[in-house]
Amino acid sequence: MKPMYRNSALALLIGTSIACGSAYAADAYSWNNVAPVKTPTASNNNGKTVYFDVSHGGVEGNADWVIDGAFSDFADALVQEGYTVKEYRGVDLNNDGRIRFFDDRVNGANQNEAIITYNAIKDADVFVLAETNRPFTLSEQAALEQFVAAGKGIFFVADHYDADRNLNTWDATEVFNGYNRSDLSKYNMGGAYGDWRNPKSANAGWLVENFGIRFRFNGVDYKQGVSGVVASNKTEGITQGVQPILMAAGATLAVVDPQKAKGLVYFSESDTPVKWRHAKDQGLYFGGAAEGPYAAIAKSGAGKAAFIGDSSPIEDATPKYRRQDNANTKKTYPGWTDSGNAAVLAVNIINWLATPESYQYFDGTNGRVSGVATPTPMAVQEYTDPNNGQPWGTPASGFNAWDTDTYKNNSFNAPYGDGQTNPDPDPDPTPTPGNTVSVEQALAASQGTELVVIGKVTAAVNGIYGLDLTDLNNPSSHIYVKLESAQRSDFNPQLNPSILNQNIIVTGKRNSYMGEPGLRYVSDIQIAPTALSVEQALATAQGESIELTGRVKSALNNIYALVLEDSNNPSFTINVKLEKSQRSAFSPQLNPSILDAQLLIKGVRDSYMSAPGVRQVNSIEVLDGSGSTQPDPNGDLSVSDVLAMNNGQAVVVAGVITSAINGKYALVLSDDNNGSDTLYIKLESSQRGAFSPQLNPSVVGKRLRVEGIKNDYMSHAGVRNVSKLTLLD
Incomplete structure (x- = not known):
């Protein structure tokens, strides 16, 4: 049976103690019911207060926003500035000393206490929203508007598109904008939420309508540091002393109304940002200043707002809570002390937000320089949802982001802390996606244990119904995998011979199959990722x-x-x-x-x-x-030979150049004896002038030796990381 607190969250209390409740407390929801507060010395107190919100997913799943945990460096810096810093968790509606998260979106019950109201936050001078992963109700949006209208400030800290930390299909860019990237009918939620479908217009949505700016749905990497820092005389002094700021998979923004919003930091002409390797689309749409600001501010009426597209340059490496889906210990980017940190910028932003000023807009009067409108504030790519309304990753078996009973011990909002006992006599174990085990390790696991196992497919088992998975380092160790019906066409070697010798990652329960050690109840199978350079x-x-x-x-x-x-x-x-x-x-x-x-x-x-x-x-x-995968020195591999090999192996292959592919960036190499067998060869920049058929048509029809790593290119078998090319005739 389930615990008695069905669909409820951790009992949380906004108090004045920094201490966390005992992990060995007897009652559910009591192990962590005290929210932290940090206070300055009496002589240093500036009389102002900053609230850090965790009521809407700030520490959900993979996220790490908790001020006595992953973001303690930021909180400590603000205390040094004289601020009182509190963690905001919601409203104790029933006055029982605990704040619980109920799934009001699904249940429709008026029991959710992890909410934002104006009365609950009005004593703060600045409200920090970080990687918010649960959408706001219409009344919560109104409370934030009222907060700003009272002359207060909000700091919106987002991340790359699809940073869906709790696997509920929402990320911070969507929550802040006020609409999901998808336009599916399910996002017209109605009731307390209204219509959250993608309006497909840069001028529509809660954020842009109130602050003249929107978060883009991009995913960009530039750890060298975004260097286009706008002069401080144009940024209300906020960029004084600010150096280039790293972007470790982040988003930019688009300024739509330059009288309300303006950028602080942009990609400069000399910056060379790239698509984040996990981005769902092109990741980087325009580059340069046209990509929009990385950090920005807004002045709309009496209050203020600030924005940044990545939490990495602010966070530190000391997360307190574990992941909710699998109880893994989390690790965060130590950006606050990184050479590209945003520590100066973050503190300057809080100081500006906490200072009431009577001017209404950046309209050029009284020296208030207006912003610069982003040329294309909503790219075509942002009109569509590459996830089709699905979560970032597949939720682990038994985990439901809206049901706190499924959260693992010592995760935020979980019923229990470490050392406590879940009364459920038949707990459903969940996999640990970050901790893949070998076949040998899987063989040693207890029956019923949910595992994520990597191995090589070596044979079909029981006709079309299963496969034999072999340990990558010890071929004598193997385990049978029972395939679900939807998995057979792709992963059964009898139905798909190309899967033989491929490395795959299988999520399932340790069990027996066909009288042998096995994995059953398989919830997920993936081709193992290839090695990086x-x-x-x-x-x-x-x-x-x-x-x-x-x-x-x-x-x-x-x-x-x-x-x-x-x-x-x-x-x-x-x-x-x-x-x-x-x-x-x-x-x-x-x-x-x-x-x-x-x-x-x-x-x-x-x-x-x-x-x-x-x-x-x-x-x-x-x-x-x-351990070489190189060919015998007396002969090169054929294209057909390489097609039968696993990705990630070093190869020396010879074949005939037949055409260009992807413009000047690659070529097609055909087998000498079987022209239907082809590899796509990705050319490095220094190789294109001589070997790209588009730039040098004379190479077509010539035999070429390629040295590199077998890897897919443009969803086709190929060779990448090419170290050497040699024309053989």
């Missing part, structure tokens, strides 16, 4: 689990680490911290023969020795030498 790894956000390939350049920190360089561009390097068991084989100081070896490394993107790095290394594999 060092250059790509450098663009990956800290805390992400990655696989990367590169060449060993040197030892680092004596025996404890190595430097891995990009196989195609040695100017890109990353530091790899070796675990104790890995040093004898992979430390160049202990084993000089490993120098120049090509490695496949699985670990977590982090920093090491004050530089970009990889830590928590799970495995290292040599891709050349004894």
Whole structure:
């Protein structure tokens, strides 16, 4: 049976104590019912208060906004400025000392206490909304409007489009704009919420109608730092002392009404931002200032607002709560101390927001410089939803973002903390997507355990109904996977022979199948991600689990680490911290023969020795030498040979150039004996002049040797990270 608090949230109280309730408290909802407060010294108190909102998903799932947790650096800086800082959780409607989240959107019950009302926030001078993941009701939007009309300030901190932290189909860009990217009928919610379908107009939506600005639905990376900082005499002094600010997968904004809103920081002409690798569409629409400001402010009537498109340059690396769907410990980007931090900008913004001023707009009077309208404030890509109204990822089995009974212990809004017992006698275990296990580890797991397993498909099992999954490092270890009906056409080797020898990731329950160790009740199967180059790894956000390939350049920190360089561009390097068991084989100081070896490394993107790095290394594999995937030196691989290989393997392949593909950026290589077998070869910029058939038609029909990594390109089998091209005739 379920706990008695069905569809209710953690008992939370806005109090004056920083301390968290005991993790071993006897009653459900009591382990974390005290919201933190931070206060300045009496001599430093400026008499102003900042509320940080967590009532609408600020610490949901993967998000990390909690002021005594991941954002303590920001809160501490404001206390040093003289502010009192409080965490806002909602309104205690029934006066029981606890604030509970009820799913009012589904149930229609007037019981939800995780809400925003004007009376509850009116004592604050600034209200900070960070990565809000649950939509506002019409009355909540009205409360925020009333707050601004009273001369107060709101700081909207968003992130990239589809940063759906709690897997409920909403991200902060959508919640702040006042509409979902999708125009599906389900987003015309009616009732307390109204119509949240995409209006497909830059001039429509709650944010733009009140503040003259909207968040874009893009996803951009530029960790070098967005450098187009507008002069402080045009930004009310807010940009004084501000340096370029990193963007680790973020969004920009579009200024629609330049008398209400204006940008603070833009991409400069010399900046070279790129699409975030997980972006759902092009990610980067226009580039430069035309992409819109990264940070901005608005003045609409008596009050003020400020905006930034990424939380990374503000947050720190000390999250307090665990993920709600799987109880994983969270890790955040230590942006507050990063070289591209927004610490100065963030504090300057709060100081400006907390200072009432009588002027109404940026209309050019009294020296108030107006903004610059963004040329295309709503791109065509933003009219459509590439997710088709689906959540960012597939929710784990048994997890429901709207039902707090399904939240894992020690996650925000969970019924219980660590050390407490869930009375459900038959808890539904959920997978841990961030912690993929090997087949060998799956074999050792208890029956009924939900697992996420990576392995190689080696055979069909029971005709079309299953498959045999083999351990990547020990082919003698294997497990049978029972396929659901919808999975058979793609993943059963009898129905789809091309899946043989592919690496896949299977989410299911440890069980037996066909009298052998197995996985059943499979909820998800994915093709395993291919390895990144060092250059790509450098663009990956800290805390992400990655696989990367590169060449060993040197030892680092004596025996404890190595430097891995990009196989195609040695100017890109990353530091790899070796675990104790890995040093004898992979430390160049202990084993000089490993120098120049090509490695496949699985670990977590982090920093090491004050530089970009990889830590928590799970495995290292040599891709050349004894573990080589290179061909026999007496002959090149054929195109057909390479088509049968796994992605991520180094290859030397020869074939005939038949045409250009994707303009000047790639070519089609055909098999010498079977012209229907083709590979797409992605050309590096230095290779295009000589080898692109579009730029040099004379290469068509000639035989070409390609050295690179097998990987898909434009959804077709291909070779990328090309290190060498040689014409053979």
